[in-house]
Amino acid sequence: MQDLLPEKKARFRLIEDQARRVLAGYGYQEVGLPILESTSLFSRLVGASTDIVEKEMYTFNDRNEESLTLRPEGTAGLVRFVNEHGLAFNQTQRLWYTGPMFRYERPQKGRYRQFDQIGVECIGMEGPDIDAELLLLSARLWSVLGLSSSVTLELNSIGDAASRQAFSAALVEYLTRYKSD
Known part of the structure; x- marks a missing residue:
């Protein structure tokens, strides 16, 4: 975690203000998302077996024993938001959000648990x-x-599902030849 001194906070505000102008110019609307979400949201939408869910989330039980998580990213919360407010039914939306995210990562230069x-x-x-x-x-x-x-x-691409499966099979076949080395 880190404190933001006035100069750094001013730079953050400038970046956010510039982003707000650019995004508005492209027709994006800003939404506000909660910092705390139900843990099950991330398990369902991010994937229960991903590193984010298994290793990097700040999760705790509240007084009612509901499992809550400090948001590690914004996409899952935005999908929930869109579904709960009926914004996806026969519509297109350009939405954006900003705010703090939290991941339990090993602190190192330039990488913080809150960002x-x-x-x-x-x-x-x-x-x-x-x-x-x-x-x-x-x-x-x-x-x-x-x-x-x-x-x-x-730019990079991991391909479609069929391409990934074919690549994986070819890689396993290739590496199997060198298993005893």
Whole structure:
């Protein structure tokens, strides 16, 4: 955890304000999400066997023995928000959120257990056009923040389910030949 001195808090506020302007220009609406969520939300939406759920969440039982978690990321809470408020039914939404997130990670230089995150989610939209929009939005934000010359965007893909399965089988077959080495 870290304290934010006035100068650093002012920089955070500037980043958030610039992001707010850029996101509004792309038609995104800001939503507020709770810092505490039911633990089951993350198990269901992030995956019970992921490192986040198994190793990195701050989880505790409240006085009613309900398991609660300090949010480790924003997507799961936003999905819950969209479903609870009926925003997904035959609609498209461009939503964004900001705020503190919490992960139980080994502290190291530049990595803290509490960190601030800005996240965007496109509900009811898919395909390369929305991917391109998010890339352009990111590039615009980097430009507005004066980071364009300091940031490199590297794209990667893990492929679709069939490609991943074929790759996994080929990798196992290849490594099996060297098992005794």
